[in-house]
Amino acid sequence: MSGQLSDRFGRKPVLFVTIILQTICTFAQVYSTSWLMFTILLFINGLGQISNFVAALVLGAEVLTDKVRVLYSSLGTCFGFALGYMMLPLFAYFIRDWRYLLLALSVVGAAYLPAWWLIPESPRWLLSQGRVKEAEAIVKKAAKWNKLQTPAIIFEESCYNETKTDVKEKYNVLDLLKSQARGTTLIVSLVSFTITAGYFGLSFDTPQLHTNPFVSCFISAAVEFPAYVSSWLALLYLPRRLSVVGSLFIGAVPLFLIQLVPQELSYLSLSLEMLGKYGFTSGLSMMFAYTAELYPTPLRNTATGTTGTVSRLGSCIAPFMLKMRLWFKYLPYILLGTLSILSAFAAFFLPETLGQPLPENFEQMQRGKGYFLYLITPGYLFKSLQTF
Template identity: 30%
Template sequence: MSKDTSLVGLDAILKELGSFGKYNIINYAFFLFPCFLAGMYGSVYVFEASDIDYRCRINECENINNTNIWLEYAIPKEKDRYSKCLRFSAIESDINSNSSCTVDAFDTSVAEKCTSYVYSDEDSAVKDFDLGCQNWKRTLIGTIHNSGLFLSLPLTGIISDRYGRKLALSVAALMNCIFGFLRSFSTNYIMMVAFEFLEAGFGAGAYTTAFVLAMELVGPKGRVFGNTLINVVYVCGLMSLAGLSWILQDWRTLLRVIYAPSCLVFSYLWILNESIRWLLSKGRHDEAVAILQKAAKMNNVELSDQALAPLQEMEKKPIEEKEEIDVEPKPSVFLQVIKSSIIIKRLLCCSFLWITCTFVYYGLSINSVSLAGNKYINFMLVAFIEIPANFTCLFVLDRFGRKKVMIIMYILSAILCISLSFLPKNQTWWSLIFYLSGKFSITVAYSSVYIYVSEVFPTNVRQSLLAVCSSTGRIGSTLAPLTPLLALYYDNLPSIFFGTLAVMAGLLVFTLPETINVPLPDSIEEAERLSKAKRRKPEDLP
């Protein structure tokens, strides 16, 4: 009996255990904690290096406390606000003392770039590291943070698939704690961005590992609800981030408060059980059976002999026979993936869907702090809209299928984002409604993609291929922090970019197979057959 055969029987066992018994609930509670923290870590740079008010330092006049006397003559206005980066040229012969800062002391026909700045009392790395009028440096902080995911997700995926989900989660969380905490002591810009990269580069995989553990804990009928729980907790992390930023008003203290708890997740190495599905894929049947029996006891369920039969047969086989089975020459799993044109095409499509989701999702979140009103409340609103979006996923994914939902939500998000450029500037409330609706749509699409990708790839490479999609998709989240720079040329240019990409993604979904009511594939062959698979009725599923 092969490993794949034993994996086939696991869905039947999970059905008898129940999707959310005591064992599942306790384990989910553990998985939700790093997901909550990930919600804060993924967007902390928005408040860590937020844009603040500042103006040119006019050395000739700064000793005059009443700026109303000279500011209008010293600094030009842009869109009814004093320019951040320009000042009028001083006429040296007319400035002999600070009391001479009048209209005659400046040449209002000549504007020049500032050499130094006066910052507001707001807290930001912009102020600490003197990043005035260097928007590219400010936005680059988020880009460098997200670029770390190109390293983290494949690295965590390899560790997870080779050495276990539990180890990958624990180590990634420890890296979050160490590098995130150290970043709060940054003494210069270079030190800050270096730790941004290292924290994400070695720790961002904690979320995807917790997600995979959660998906492998339940059968097909529990996946969507489990995914919804994880996403809602992630949103709570986002809202908590905005709330803590508002209360603390100190980015260094904020980093210490949110990163310290991540060290607790390292203890999962001794507390959590390993993924049963992963153990079976590695032929460690004794450990898998022991965990299943423990789960059954906690859930007050007695597993039938029929359900356990495949695993017990493998457990009872002589060691020689097991070794004989294990040493059968087989091509490597990754070689099988490369040779499968179906899997490769699917991998490319899913990667593009992920790029679109991250670009639009993070782009809308980041640009929300530039909307009119309180930036903390705006961020909370844009985050909060994800909660009804995730519950919408819960009701529509199992009813209408993954493909229909993704197509509709991508196209709807595109229409809403592009429509923002046609709204009059004085329609603040309508702009907010369209903005939130666009975030709602892309969140439903993002949640659908996350669960869809976990369903179309086989168990033995699921985390690795999910990591490939996720890390490739981070091209979107890496570029998203730069989108505020587009608004310098045209206010709604970022939204137009979001909408265009979403249309392309919606059309691409038509080429993918439906996975509703289909058991998780455990081998390359099963994954390939998804395109031809006949959907099973919900009552027949584990």
């Protein structure tokens, strides 16, 4: 729902409203009087957390440009996630009472609220809503910060009139299934589902890393740093499709190899499992940036939120998938590995966005159609047969 709200009311309001929601619910959990009350507050807390994560990702991707956008969409958001992941066991180690631990976490959330006066609304979103003057004001302010000169008129009047007309057409989640976006949406959803299932499945397996749960959690978080650096470098220099396919293979192959490791070499099995997590973590980071680049501005947050919702089904089934080892020890690894190989094949049909500007409408999204997808379109086949 947050993606739809963000495309309707703006990235910035949704970002800060959900930060407030998360902070209030974390604080309220301190005073929980029952397990039911605690769980309900935790559920609402989760709604706020993933919503502000997606809103911040899209806002940054739209405000920043070129290599800085790639840096923010990969290292910026994901390093922040990994740093918070590592801080949690450190907080918990020194604050053993769960009420005081939640109180400390709520203070961290409240510290972000003054950023309202520093973070601008997305000029791209404002333009998509016909609010050209506000978009110009933000661009001029950014130019002033960077000591650059701007023309008197940044966006032409014709652009203003065109945008104002386009605003009358409101987009919703059903537009993701239109002919221009349907194939991309289905493939991105499948790939995101697989990567998230693999990431959380192997993350939930972290108690095997160390007998101390605090150390296990810390190691699992620390493994993510090299994965995020790799994804950033891949996004800078390699095609998006190739990078995502590669991360899926790196996640899948170790899961198949684990079955060949003798039981006495447990550390080798754990190393292969962490290599698999490295692959899925890299893919997760890349899909954040890739998804934001695939969709046009009026639908970008809705698309990111919707495909993110599908991906979270992967995190929901991950614990149940791990329980399948009661029937056969390696069954979870086989399922995740097979699903990853299938998703890698599907990812070949995604459009390539490396070096391309962010699409502002469906027509620009259509022009970015992937080569493989183009080859199998009925129109192309018909022309080929006609020529033959």
